[in-house]
Amino acid sequence: MKIIIAGAGAVGTHLAKLLSDEKQDIILMDEDEEKLSKLDSNFDLMTVNASPTSISGLKNAGVAGADLFIGVMPEESRNMTACMLATNMGAKKTVARIDNYEYLLPKHKEFFSQLGVHSLIYPEMLAAKDIVDAIKMSWIRQWWEFCGGALVLIGTKMRETAEILNVPLHELGGRNIPFHIVAIKRGNETIIPRGDDTIKLHDIVYFTTTKKYIPYIRKIAGKETYPDVRNVMIMGGSRIAVRTTQYVPDYMQVKIIENDINRCNRLTEVVDDKVMIINGDGRDMDLLMEEGLKNTEAFVALTDNSETNILACLAAKRMGVTKTVAEVENIDYISMAESLDIGTVINKKMIAASHIYQMMLDADVSNVKCLTFANADVAEFTVKNGSRITKCAVKDAGLPKGATIGGLIRNGDGILVTGNTVIQPNDHVVVFCLGMMIKKIEKFFN
Amino acid sequence: MINIKMIARIMGSLFFIEAGFLILCSFLAIYYKESDLSAFLTSIAITTGAGIIASLAGKNAEKKISRRDGYVIVTFAWVFFSLFGMLPFYLSGYIPSITDAFFETMSGFTTTGASILNNIESLPHGLLFWRSMTQWIGGLGIVFFTIAVLPIFGVGSVQLFAAEATGPTHDKVHPRIGVTAKWIWTIYLGLTLTEIILLIAGGMDFFDSVCHSLTTAATGGYSTKQSSIAFFNSPYIEYVITLFMFLSGINFTLLYLLFLKGNFKRLFQNTEFHWYLGTVGFFTLFTTITLICTSPFGIEESFRKAIFQVVSLQTTTGFISADYMTWVPVLWSLMCIIMFFGACAGSTTGGMKCIRIAIMSRVAKNEFKHIIHPNAVLPVRINRQVISSTTKSAVLAFTFLYIAIVFIGWIVLMIFGVGFEEAYSVVISSLGNVGPGIGKCGPSHSWSGLPDAAKWVSALLMLVGRLELFTVLLLFTPGFWKKH
Numbered sequence: 001m002k003i004i005i006a007g008a009g010a011v012g013t014h015l016a017k018l019l020s021d022e023k024q025d026i027i028l029m030d031e032d033e034e035k036l037s038k039l040d041s042n043f044d045l046m047t048v049n050a051s052p053t054s055i056s057g058l059k060n061a062g063v064a065g066a067d068l069f070i071g072v073m074p075e076e077s078r079n080m081t082a083c084m085l086a087t088n089m090g091a092k093k094t095v096a097r098i099d100n101y102e103y104l105l106p107k108h109k110e111f112f113s114q115l116g117v118h119s120l121i122y123p124e125m126l127a128a129k130d131i132v133d134a135i136k137m138s139w140i141r142q143w144w145e146f147c148g149g150a151l152v153l154i155g156t157k158m159r160e161t162a163e164i165l166n167v168p169l170h171e172l173g174g175r176n177i178p179f180h181i182v183a184i185k186r187g188n189e190t191i192i193p194r195g196d197d198t199i200k201l202h203d204i205v206y207f208t209t210t211k212k213y214i215p216y217i218r219k220i221a222g223k224e225t226y227p228d229v230r231n232v233m234i235m236g237g238s239r240i241a242v243r244t245t246q247y248v249p250d251y252m253q254v255k256i257i258e259n260d261i262n263r264c265n266r267l268t269e270v271v272d273d274k275v276m277i278i279n280g281d282g283r284d285m286d287l288l289m290e291e292g293l294k295n296t297e298a299f300v301a302l303t304d305n306s307e308t309n310i311l312a313c314l315a316a317k318r319m320g321v322t323k324t325v326a327e328v329e330n331i332d333y334i335s336m337a338e339s340l341d342i343g344t345v346i347n348k349k350m351i352a353a354s355h356i357y358q359m360m361l362d363a364d365v366s367n368v369k370c371l372t373f374a375n376a377d378v379a380e381f382t383v384k385n386g387s388r389i390t391k392c393a394v395k396d397a398g399l400p401k402g403a404t405i406g407g408l409i410r411n412g413d414g415i416l417v418t419g420n421t422v423i424q425p426n427d428h429v430v431v432f433c434l435g436m437m438i439k440k441i442e443k444f445f446n
Numbered sequence: 447m448i449n450i451k452m453i454a455r456i457m458g459s460l461f462f463i464e465a466g467f468l469i470l471c472s473f474l475a476i477y478y479k480e481s482d483l484s485a486f487l488t489s490i491a492i493t494t495g496a497g498i499i500a501s502l503a504g505k506n507a508e509k510k511i512s513r514r515d516g517y518v519i520v521t522f523a524w525v526f527f528s529l530f531g532m533l534p535f536y537l538s539g540y541i542p543s544i545t546d547a548f549f550e551t552m553s554g555f556t557t558t559g560a561s562i563l564n565n566i567e568s569l570p571h572g573l574l575f576w577r578s579m580t581q582w583i584g585g586l587g588i589v590f591f592t593i594a595v596l597p598i599f600g601v602g603s604v605q606l607f608a609a610e611a612t613g614p615t616h617d618k619v620h621p622r623i624g625v626t627a628k629w630i631w632t633i634y635l636g637l638t639l640t641e642i643i644l645l646i647a648g649g650m651d652f653f654d655s656v657c658h659s660l661t662t663a664a665t666g667g668y669s670t671k672q673s674s675i676a677f678f679n680s681p682y683i684e685y686v687i688t689l690f691m692f693l694s695g696i697n698f699t700l701l702y703l704l705f706l707k708g709n710f711k712r713l714f715q716n717t718e719f720h721w722y723l724g725t726v727g728f729f730t731l732f733t734t735i736t737l738i739c740t741s742p743f744g745i746e747e748s749f750r751k752a753i754f755q756v757v758s759l760q761t762t763t764g765f766i767s768a769d770y771m772t773w774v775p776v777l778w779s780l781m782c783i784i785m786f787f788g789a790c791a792g793s794t795t796g797g798m799k800c801i802r803i804a805i806m807s808r809v810a811k812n813e814f815k816h817i818i819h820p821n822a823v824l825p826v827r828i829n830r831q832v833i834s835s836t837t838k839s840a841v842l843a844f845t846f847l848y849i850a851i852v853f854i855g856w857i858v859l860m861i862f863g864v865g866f867e868e869a870y871s872v873v874i875s876s877l878g879n880v881g882p883g884i885g886k887c888g889p890s891h892s893w894s895g896l897p898d899a900a901k902w903v904s905a906l907l908m909l910v911g912r913l914e915l916f917t918v919l920l921l922f923t924p925g926f927w928k929k930h
Contacts, residue, residue, distance in 0.1 A: 002621070025621040033834050042513075044604050046621040049831060 001025065004066045004091070006052030006082050007073035008035040010329070011097065011123065015070065015353040020045045027061050052082040055089070064090035070356055071096040080117055087116030095119040095356055099239070123352035128243030130351060131325055134344040135232060135298040136249065138323035139223035141204060141344055146380055146430050151407045151414035153182070153378060153430075154217060155206040158199060161222025170195035179209040179217055180416050182406040182432040183376050188335050190376050192402050192434060204338075206376075208406035208430060210414040226322055229297040233257065233321075235282030235312055236303035237267045240327065240348070244300065245275045255291060257282040282312055288319070298323040302346075306330045313342045377433055378406070381445040385425040389444045395419030403433035403441055448927075449515050453522075455504025456511075460523050461497030463592060464530055465490050467579055471534070475572035482570045485538035493530045514926065516605030521918050523588050524909055528552040531580055540569055545898045552905040554580030555588070556912035557794060559667025559764035559881035560872075562894040562901070566672045571653060574670050578657040584912070585664025585794040586634055586698075587611070594627035609917050613791020613799055614841050617699040630698045633705065634794075638663040641690045648682040662690045665794045667764030667881040674766040674889070675754070684750055684767050688757050695722065695761035695789030717828045718790050721800040729756045729784055733777060740774045759784045762796040764881020766889040778884045782871060785880045796879030796911055798848060805833060805841045847915050851877060855907055862900045872896070876907035 001024050005012050008030035016039065020026045026045035029052045030036055036047040050057025052073065063069065069086040071079030076099045083094035096117050098104070103112065103120055112120065133143045142155035158165060164172060169181060184191045185204040191197060199205055207217055218224055230252060234241045237258035245254050254275045258264050264279045271277070280287045282303065293299070299316035301309035306328045313324035325344045328337050337345050354377075383390060389397050394405055394417055405417045409428040415421075423429060431441055472486035511519070531554070532547035541547040546562045553560045554577055563569070569577075583591060587610045593603050603623045608616065620626045638659045645655035654670050661668045671677035675687060693701065700716055703709040713719055733752035737743055743751060751768040758765045759781055770781055788797020805826060812824040825832040855873035864872065871883030872893070882889040887896070896904065910918045920926050 020621075023622070025625075027621050033831075034836075037834070037836070040616075041608050042604060044621075044623050046618045 001067045002062070002065055003027070003068045003070065004029060004061055004063060004086070005070045005072065006030075006079070007071065008032070008039065008047075009072060009074060010349045011072045011352045012070075013039060014331070014349045015072070015356055016045055017043055018353055018357060027066075029057065029061050053078050053085065055085060058082075058085055058089055066091040067093065069094040072352070072356075073097075076100060080115075083118075084116040087118075093118050095121055097121050097123065097352065099124070101125065101243070121352060121355055123348045123355075124239040125243050126351045126355055127240045127327070127346050127348050128247055130346055131240070131244050131300060131344070132247040132249075134325055135229050135252075135300070135323055138229045138297055138343075139218060139221070139226035142206065144378065146407075146409060146414075146428070149211060150409045150412060151208060151430060152211060152214070153206060153208050153406065154214070155183075155185075155204055156217075156221050156223060158201055158203045158205060159222055160201065161225075162199075162201075163220045163222060164199055165201060166198050168196050168198050169193055178213040178416065179207045180406055180418075182206050182208055182404050187339075190434060192376070192404050192432060206432070208416065210416075227297050229323060231255075231292070231296045232298045232300060233288070233291070233293065233296045233316075234300045234302060235309075236301065236327075237263050237277070238302045238304070238327075240346075241300075241302050242267065242270050244302075245271045250274075255296075257287070257291070283308065283315075285315065285319075288316070293319050293321065296321055298325065300325040302327045306333055310337050310340065310342060313337075314340060317341065379431050379433070379441070381429045381431060381442070383423055383425050383427045383429055383445050387425070387445050389423050389429075390425055393420050393422050397444065399444065400433075400440060403431060406430040406432050448518060449508060449510060449512065451504045451507035452509065452511060453504070453515055453519055454500045455507045456519055457522065457526065458497045458499075458501030458504055459596060460588065460592060461493050461500060461526070461530065463595075464527055465493040465497060467583065468493060468534065468576070471572045471576040471579065474575050475570065478571045480570035480572060482534065482538040482540070482572045485534045486572060486576075488537050489530065489533035492533060496526075496530065511605050513605055516609045517917055517920050517926075520589050520606060520609040520913065521909075521921055524555060524584075524913065527583075527588055528555055528905075531555065531576075534573060534576055538570075538573065540573060543898075545901050546894070549893075549901045549905050550577070551580060552908055553881075554666065554668060555584035556879050556908040557581050557584050557661075557664045557666035557762070557796065558876060558879040558908045558912075559661070560875060560883075560887075560893050560904070560908075561668065562892055562896075564672070564892050564894055566670060574657060575653075577668050578660040578666075578670070581664040581666030581668055582638070582660040585666065585694075586630060590627055591631065593624055594631045610913065611792070612796075612914050613697075613801055614805070614837055614844070615791070615801075617697070617792060619699050619702045629702055629706070633698050633701050634663055636705070637690060637693060637701075641686065644686045645683060648680060648686060650678065650683060658687065659690075662687055662763065662765070663694050663794065665691060665694050665761045665763040665789075665796075665879075667758070669765065676767050676769075681746075681750055684754050687765060688754050691757045691761045691763045691765070692726070694763075695757075695793050695795045697790040697792040698794075699792055700790075715829065717804055718799075718801040721804045722790050725784075725787055725800065725803075726753075726757060726760055729760065729780065733780065736774065736777060755781065756784060759880060759882075760787055760795075760797075761789045761793075762878050762880040764875075766882060769888065769890045771884060771888040771890065782874055782884065785874050785878045788878060796877075798845065798878075801828070802841045802844060804828060805838060806845060809838060809842070844915060847919070848877070851907070851910065851915070855903065858903055859900050862897050862903070864896060864900050868896075872900070872904055873907060876904040877911035879908060879911050 003019060003024055004027045005016050006029045008028055016026050016028045020043050027048055028045055029048045031051045033049045036049055040047045048061040050060055063086050069091040071082045073079050079096040083096045087094050094117055098120050104122055137143055140154050140156050144153040181193055183206040184193050209217055232252050232254045234256045237256050241256055248254055255278055257278045257280055259281050261279050264277050267277050278291060299321045301312045303309055309326040313326045317324050323343050326337060326342050327346045328334055334345050407414060407416050407430050433441055468486055468490045475483040475486050528551045532551040535541040535550060536547040541550060550562055589606045589610045607623050618626045619629050641659040641662055642655045657670045700713045703712045730753045733756055734749045737748035737752055754767045755770055770777055786798055788799045789795040791799045791801045808826045815824055852873050856869050859869035859872060867885040868887045872887050875883045887893055
C-alpha cells in the first residue's frame, strides 16, 4: 500500500515509523530537509523535500498512485488544501488532521468528501474522549467499549487488596468466571497470558467482560474503596481541556486552572457556564488547596510541558487525589510516568497515529486502539464466511503466540471466549496482540 | 553494542551467495573441460563450509542491526568476499602467490581493474569468467545485491544501504529499499545484456562479449585480453564500449527514470549530469586537439582514442584502446586529473564523483561573492534545491580526506620502494578504483612489478575508495569500538 504522509511533525514521524515497520510503502513529505534527513537514513521509507501544498511537489511524491494521503501538518488549512489537491491528482483516500470541531459534524461529512477530504482526524478530541473515559471510572486505568458497549475492556492496577493475586489463570478459569484476562503489564513488559501465568502485585491487568459484571471485577480487583469522581480539576487550559469539558457528564464539576489571563478570558468564551476558570499557576499548592483539591477526585494535567504534568500529578496524588491523568507528549517518558503511579497517561501523537492506523487496515476493523501503556493492540474484526478461524475451536486454530481473542459479539450480545468456543461467521471478534501484529492476524478472519 | 551473532548470520548468507556464483563458474570449467575445475570445487566447499559455520554461529540472533553493525557488515563483507574469491586463482596455481591472488580479487570486487597478470589469455575460461564476475557483483555493491535478491536483512537494510551506497545524498526510486534495489539491478542487467548483443554484432565472440559487458557495466575494466580493448582493433567495438561506460557512469536512479519512466527532463535538468557531460566533453576536446597536433593519428582516430580513454578513466573503468604513455606528457597528467573526478554518485563508478566537485565549486564561488558582499546569504543549489550545511561540510570533509589519503599513500608506497610517478598514479588509481596508472604501472604494463607490501596497501586503498572512505576508516577510529 502506497501511503503519503504530509508533514514530518510528531504525529507524521510516529506514523511513518509505525507503518514502515509494517512493510508499507511510505513517502514522507516536508519542507524542512533537516526533519527528513534523520528519518531517511534510519528507516525504510522515502522522503520528499517539498511543500505538501505545491502541485509539483505532490507530483514528485507520486501522489497519482497513492492509496492513502495523510495530512498531518500543524495547520489545519494546509492539511485540507493538501488533501484536496491530492484527491484531484489521483490519491484514492485522504485524511486531514483538523482543529475545528464543526468540521466533524456528520452533516458536513458529505460536503468534505466532495471537496476531496475523505476523513478528518481531530487528535485533541480523541484525547479528550480518552480522558473522560478514564475519569468516569476512577479505579480503571483504561476503558474501551466494543460494539457500543456490548463488551468492555478494563485495565486496572493490582494493589494488596486484590483477590486474584498469585493464582494461576487456569485455576481462576475453573471457577467459570465472567471475564477474560487478555493482557498483563508487568514493569516494562507486556504479557499476553496463558493458563499457567499468575497475576502479581502491581501488575496492570486488562480484562474483557460485559457491563453487568463490572462491579464484580471491581470487587476482585479490590477497588471498592475508590470514590466516584464528582469534582475534576484540570491544569492548563489547552484545546484538549476545552474538548474535555464538552464530554464530561453533567454530574461532574470541572475547574480549569490556567496561568495566562488572556487564555482564561478566551476560555470563558468557549466553555459552558458550569466550568469554573481560575487564573493561577497550577503548580502552586496553596492555590490548589484553596480551590478544594482535598475534595477533588480527579486531577488532569494538560499543560504543554510533559515534565510539569507528571510532577503536578504526583503532587496531587500526594494530596490525596485518587485519579490523576497526565498528558505526556514525550513518548520515552510514558513508561516512566506509568511506573511513577500516574493513573492515566494521554499521548496525543499515539492516539492520532493509532486512529489513522485503524483507518488503513483493509479488513473490516472498526476499532483499533493502541493501548498506550501496554504496547499491545486491540482490534475488532467481523469474521468473514469461510475464514480459517471458523473451522475449529479457538484453541486449535493456531493463533500466533502473543495474540488472544478477548471476546466476541454475536447478534449484539457480548460473549466471552474460552478455548472451546467455536467462532461463527459474522461474529465481531475482539483480538489482543503484541506490537503491530494485526496484519498477521487479519488472515485468520478473512 | 555490536551484535556479533546477527553479523555472523548475515555473513553466512553472503558466503552462500558467493558460493552460488562460484558454482556458476564451475559449470564453465566443466563445459570447457579445463584444469580449473578442482580448484573451483574446493573453493565452493570452503566457502559453503564457512557459510554453514557463520550461520550456525548466528543462530538465535537478535534481529536488530544498528548503525555500527551496518558498517562492520559492509566492510567485512567486502574483505571476506575477496578472501574466498581469491581461492580459485590460488588453488588452481594460475596465481601462485596469496598476495597476488588477494590483490587481483580485491581489484575485481572494487571494480578497480588493475591486474598483476602478465599473460591473461593463458587463463582457463572459468577463471576468466570469475574475474569478470567479481567486478559485476562489486559494481553496484555486494550487500546491495543481497538486498535485491534476499529479504534477509529486514529492518537493517537501510543501515546497510547507507554504509555501501556512494555519493553525499542517496536517492531512492521506491519507498522500500528492497524494491529500489530490484529496479536498480534490473537497469544494470539491462545495460549488460544490451551490450552483449551489440558486441556480438560487432564480431566479438560470445564469451568475450559477456566478459567485457560484465566489466563495462560495472565500470571495472578487467579484459580477457592482455592488451585490453586495443586487441580487437575495431572502431565499432570501441564506440560501443565508450557508450556503455558513459551510461554506467550516470546515476542509476536517473537511468531508471529515463528508461523505465521515459522521463528525459529529470536527467537533463540534473546538475550532476551537466557536470559529468561538461567534464567529459571538455577533456575529450582537449585530448583530441592535442592528439591531432602532436600525433600521427587522423581526426577521427584522435577523437576515438581521446573519447575512449577519457570516458574509460573518468568512469573509472580502466579499459585501454591506446597506450597514453606514448602520447605527450601533458596528457599523462591530464589522465591523472581525470581519475580524480569520477562520474556520477549512485552509479558504479569510483573517484570523487561530479556531485562533490559541483558542490565544492559552488561553495568556492560563494566565497568570492562573500568577500564583496559580506552580509549576503548565499545558498548552494543542486537540482534547484538548497544543499544543507551538513551535506556541505560532509563533502568538504570527504575531499580533505581523499586528498590526505592520496598524499599519505604516495609517501607510504615510496617508502616501499615504488618510483615517484608510479607511486602517485597507483594511489590515485587504487583509491578511485580506476585501473591503469602511469610510468611502469601504465596501460601497457601490469602491476606485478610492485613489491608485496605495496600491493597490500593498494588493495586496502581500493576498498577504502570503493566504500567512500568513511565506511572503512570508521572501523579504525577508537570511538567506534567504545561502549559509549
